[in-house]
Amino acid sequence: MITMTNVTKTYKSGDSETYALKEINLTIGEGEFVVILGPSGSGKSTLLNVISGLDTVTSGKITFRDEELTDLSEDEMTEFRRRHLGFIFQQYNLLQNLNVYENIQIGSDIGTNPLDIDELLQKVGLENARNKYPNQLSGGEQQRVSIVRSLAKNPDIIFCDEPTGSLDEQNSKKILQMLQDLNVAYKKTIIVITHNTGIAEMADKVIKMNSGQITEVIINKVKKNAQDIVWG
């Protein structure tokens, strides 16, 4: 689904040059649950940013299905993001003056083939929160709403950058369970960036990064259920 070929991204400041990504070669398959692990500064966010076109590559090629993303103009890339990608961040970014349904509607409105919001709310056990405002919900519930918001427009890939970074173990596992269920039920490709090695046990594929390079790719023959992973 996504192929990266010799992708390098450098940042220049004065005379020095930082390699945020160095000669990355990677494939991500349709419907895969992928976890990207690595210490701070290893290039995880840069990887997400270049795949989603939020940042350009210095050299190399990225393709999505048969389309070469690194050839697209900025406008075409915005359209690509709108049609194909969903994002979930550590911060929930919900609009405080809109209720749960309305927040999710913002997500579904930008999709060309959106999913039914009430059906999604039911699926994730949030049907009773439909008319509540974000400040009436716990952090875990707000993150579940933000996941539904990103899913509602029916993207092919959901990028999650430290989705459980603000939550305790119990709530984190609920969020991860939800991502795992969506991966199975809707066959969405899910890419999770994290520092948490436990989350890697849930993945089909684990990509370890260090200093802008992929140091190891692990294919899990057996995946753990979110509730059973070792936290930490």
Ligand SMILES: Nc1ncnc2c1ncn2[C@@H]1O[C@H](COP(=O)(O)OP(=O)(O)OP(=O)(O)O)[C@@H](O)[C@H]1O
């Ligand atoms: N806009 C930028 N300008 C200059 N250097 C940058 C920029 N963005 C990232 N870098 C550098 O590129 C390298 C990779 O950064 P990146 O943010 O991708 O790491 P990360 O693994 O996501 O880290 P974290 O887990 O802390 O978010 C780092 O050395 C960082 O300082």
